[in-house]
Amino acid sequence: MKINRHSETGSVILCAIAIIVIISLVAAGVLMNTTARYNATSKQVKAWKEALYAAEAGGDFGYVECRKASSAPGTQFTGGTWAVVSGAATPTWTLTTPATFGTNNSLSASVIVDQVFTDTNSNPFYRIRSVGNATVYGLKRVGMDDRMNATTRGDSLLRKIDFNYDHFIAAYGDGDGNNKQLLTVTTPKISRRIELIAAPVEPFEGFLKCLASFSGPGSAGVCDSYDSHNGAYYFCANNPADPHYLDSRNGSVSVNTPTFSQGGTIYGDVSTNGGNVTHSNSSITGTIDNNVSFTAPPVVQPVPPASNPYKPGSPATINPSSTATNSGTPDWYLYSVLDGVTINARTDASGNPIETYVTVVVTGNVGKITINKGVNARIYFAGSLSAKARDIVNNNVDGATGVKNADGTPSTNVSRAGHFQFMGITPTDGSTQVIDIAPPGNVWATFYAPSATFQLHGNPDIYGAITCNNFTGNGNTGFHFDKALRGTAGPPIDYRIASYVEDVR
Amino acid sequence: MKLRQNHNTAGFSMGEMVVVVGITSALFAAAFASSISLQQSLAGVDDFFSTHLQQIRIIDYLSRDVKRSYSVTTSVDKLTVTCTIPNYVIQAGDSDAGVGNANVGKRRTPTITPTANGAVIDYGTGTSSVIYALNNQTITRTENGVLTTIAASTDSLVPETIDTELANTEYTSSTVTFMPKFHGHGNGNGQGQTDPSRTGTTVFAKAYLRNKRRG
Numbered sequence: 001m002k003i004n005r006h007s008e009t010g011s012v013i014l015c016a017i018a019i020i021v022i023i024s025l026v027a028a029g030v031l032m033n034t035t036a037r038y039n040a041t042s043k044q045v046k047a048w049k050e051a052l053y054a055a056e057a058g059g060d061f062g063y064v065e066c067r068k069a070s071s072a073p074g075t076q077f078t079g080g081t082w083a084v085v086s087g088a089a090t091p092t093w094t095l096t097t098p099a100t101f102g103t104n105n106s107l108s109a110s111v112i113v114d115q116v117f118t119d120t121n122s123n124p125f126y127r128i129r130s131v132g133n134a135t136v137y138g139l140k141r142v143g144m145d146d147r148m149n150a151t152t153r154g155d156s157l158l159r160k161i162d163f164n165y166d167h168f169i170a171a172y173g174d175g176d177g178n179n180k181q182l183l184t185v186t187t188p189k190i191s192r193r194i195e196l197i198a199a200p201v202e203p204f205e206g207f208l209k210c211l212a213s214f215s216g217p218g219s220a221g222v223c224d225s226y227d228s229h230n231g232a233y234y235f236c237a238n239n240p241a242d243p244h245y246l247d248s249r250n251g252s253v254s255v256n257t258p259t260f261s262q263g264g265t266i267y268g269d270v271s272t273n274g275g276n277v278t279h280s281n282s283s284i285t286g287t288i289d290n291n292v293s294f295t296a297p298p299v300v301q302p303v304p305p306a307s308n309p310y311k312p313g314s315p316a317t318i319n320p321s322s323t324a325t326n327s328g329t330p331d332w333y334l335y336s337v338l339d340g341v342t343i344n345a346r347t348d349a350s351g352n353p354i355e356t357y358v359t360v361v362v363t364g365n366v367g368k369i370t371i372n373k374g375v376n377a378r379i380y381f382a383g384s385l386s387a388k389a390r391d392i393v394n395n396n397v398d399g400a401t402g403v404k405n406a407d408g409t410p411s412t413n414v415s416r417a418g419h420f421q422f423m424g425i426t427p428t429d430g431s432t433q434v435i436d437i438a439p440p441g442n443v444w445a446t447f448y449a450p451s452a453t454f455q456l457h458g459n460p461d462i463y464g465a466i467t468c469n470n471f472t473g474n475g476n477t478g479f480h481f482d483k484a485l486r487g488t489a490g491p492p493i494d495y496r497i498a499s500y501v502e503d504v505r
Numbered sequence: 506m507k508l509r510q511n512h513n514t515a516g517f518s519m520g521e522m523v524v525v526v527g528i529t530s531a532l533f534a535a536a537f538a539s540s541i542s543l544q545q546s547l548a549g550v551d552d553f554f555s556t557h558l559q560q561i562r563i564i565d566y567l568s569r570d571v572k573r574s575y576s577v578t579t580s581v582d583k584l585t586v587t588c589t590i591p592n593y594v595i596q597a598g599d600s601d602a603g604v605g606n607a608n609v610g611k612r613r614t615p616t617i618t619p620t621a622n623g624a625v626i627d628y629g630t631g632t633s634s635v636i637y638a639l640n641n642q643t644i645t646r647t648e649n650g651v652l653t654t655i656a657a658s659t660d661s662l663v664p665e666t667i668d669t670e671l672a673n674t675e676y677t678s679s680t681v682t683f684m685p686k687f688h689g690h691g692n693g694n695g696q697g698q699t700d701p702s703r704t705g706t707t708v709f710a711k712a713y714l715r716n717k718r719r720g
Contacts, residue, residue, distance in 0.1 A: 026543075026547075029547075030547065033551050033554075034554075037554045037555070037558065040558055041554075041557075041558060041561065045561055045565070048565065049565075116614065116615070116617070117617040119617075119619050119624075120619075125617055125624070127614075127615075154559075154562065154655075154656075155558075155562060157653065157655070158562060158565060158566055158569075158655070159565075172610065175611075175612050176610070176611040176612055177610050177611060195593070195612070197615060197617070197626050199617075199623075199624045199626075205623065227621060247621075250622070287670070287671055288671065289671035289674060291671075291674075292674075483621040483622075484621070486619075486620075486621050486622075486623075487619050496718065497715070497718055498623075498624055498626050498716075499591075499615065499626035499628075499716060500572065500573060500715030500716050501573050501591050501593045501628065502569065502572065502573045502593075503593060503594070503612065504569065504573075505594065
């Protein structure tokens with residue numbers, strides 16, 4: 001009998017293995033691709049962006065301290081781990097312990113701040129250098145996404161990841177080539193470096209700053225500017241051929257709310273905080289930005305230095321002392337009310353007025369006041385100011401013609417408005433301060449009263465600059481910002497970041 | 506002798522063979538087609554993400570340079586962006602490079618000049634120019650004449666940037682799109698700028714010039 005043997009061996013298992021191998025290879029290929037992509041998109045890109053966030057956060061750490069130069073000078077660089085860098089050519093501070101933040105403290109920033117410049121008013125400019133570090137998570141062996149083609153390197157030119165060594169310190173040291181070293185990094189990281197310059201914000205940088213609302217000028221009024229270095233004001237904002245045309249178009253208005261109402265032309269820029277001002281619904285020659293916020297610090301009642309106390313008496317005429325010809329040692333006077341007072345300047349042997357500095361503190365209201373040629377009067381007042389424009393008399397002239405300095409040289413203090421400065425002391429009880437100016441006449445002065453409602457009736461012109469809370473002046477007036485006020489109108493009220501660079505090496 | 510008939514020589518009929526071969530061919534054809542489709546799909550997905558990464562790279566390059574610029578201008582067709590950037594690091598040939606280029610590679614200390622229009626911060630007498638442009642299938646970045654290809658794809662990568670300058674600020678709005686290998690016909694031939702397949706790939710970014718801050 002023949003037995004048929006049916007072979008039970010076959011290729012099924014081989015086929016199955018082959019299919020599994022093929023699928024595994026495909027899966028491995030996909031995984032390799034996705035891992036590289038995932039690493040690049042989710043880890044490296046994230047870390048690269050976060051390194052900049054860290055650097056800018058470090059910049060903010062430094063900027064906060066810079067701002068204290070105007071708001072709290074005695075407390076600058078004293079908190080946290082700020083320390084003075086000894087032996088530096090200029091005052092320099094550093095965060096001795098880098099600030100850490102982010103998820104699992106994956107971010108850190110180290111900051112160094114130095115005083116890079118001081119202007120003629122002794123206001124410092126600060127340079128803030130910040131290094132932001134971000135940990136790069138993920139598998140570093142998959143490397144970077146550099147697969148565009150054989151000659152194009154893709155990501156590695158942009159996102160410089162320190163996988164094993166800090167490439168910047170190895171190649172550039174501290175950034176200036178000092179202390180180069182091969183520094184091992186414990187975990188892969190990305191570092192980004194920025195440099196900021198913090199510059200002082202001056203009290204007056206345009207004609208008007210309103211914290212709450214603005215209404216003005218009237219339909220026949222204008223808001224423009226001039227530079228008293230060139231002499232007295234004249235209107236040229238609509239004449240491009242005029243040599244002072246460019247100086248005439250900085251009559252800028254800033255409002256820290258959306259409340260902005262305009263009649264006549266504003267030859268300058270306008271900014272609001274949330275407003276809806278457009279060129280089509282206004283007469284504004286400059287640019288418009290409806291997304292700008294700002295601050296104007298309050299004014300506190302000043303106290304004279306112990307070495308220079310208040311002068312006695314409350315006469316109708318103030319004749320300053322000889323030391324008042326030095327801006328550092330002005331005469332101080334204290335009044336409960338200031339009304340009908342004339343302030344005279346010191347004179348030289350030939351009768352020429354000398355620049356004379358007077359600070360008056362008024363605990364009540366202010367009315368009529370006259371300053372004669374050469375007088376620089378700073379009037380702090382806690383009450384209100386109410387007067388006709390003709391009774392706020394400023395006998396200085398633009399260009400300071402005929403006025404001398406104490407050393408006999410011709411004065412360069414050219415701004416007529418800059419000689420007459422009103423400072424509205426912020427009420428501590430929440431009450432509203434009022435500055436009320438009525439016709440006839442014109443006013444050459446500056447007003448810094450961030451809590452005041454400024455009411456301008458009729459058609460007086462104001463030459464100078466104003467910072468207030470609310471402004472109403474919708475008569476046919478002229479508002480003329482004197483650009484010479486910049487740099488001369490008192491200490492900075494804040495600091496701003498004026499420059500930003502990134503070291504992309 | 507009676508021969509034994511061998512009944513084991515039985516085979517398949519022609520009909521059976523035709524059916525089997527037909528089914529097998531269909532299965533192989535399906536498997537082959539599936540394999541091709543799978544490969545194409547994988548290549549398409551891989552290409553999509555590869556190009557997407559390049560979109561991110563273009564945006565990151567642009568944002569970095571815009572942020573540190575003094576000014577930015579864009580062409581009317583939105584395809585060319587020119588950034589003017591401070592010269593932060595001293596280079597060979599600069600007037601302050603020093604004897605024997607001793608200062609090359611050092612960070613420059615700015616000159617600060619208070620003016621009637623605000624303080625001017627100046628990092629040297631010149632500036633660097635960085636130009637982004639679309640050149641056929643590549644996006645190039647040219648810094649002071651040195652050209653770098655920052656992205657290259659056959660997927661018609663198109664970066665578009667507009668520049669907005671306001672009173673106290675300036676920013677750019679950039680979009681980068683591409684036409685994925687697999688795409689629908691959209692509203693035409695599939696290549697239009699408004700094709701849904703292209704607009705669906707849009708990556709958008711807004712970058713402010715830090716040197717023109719508000720307030």
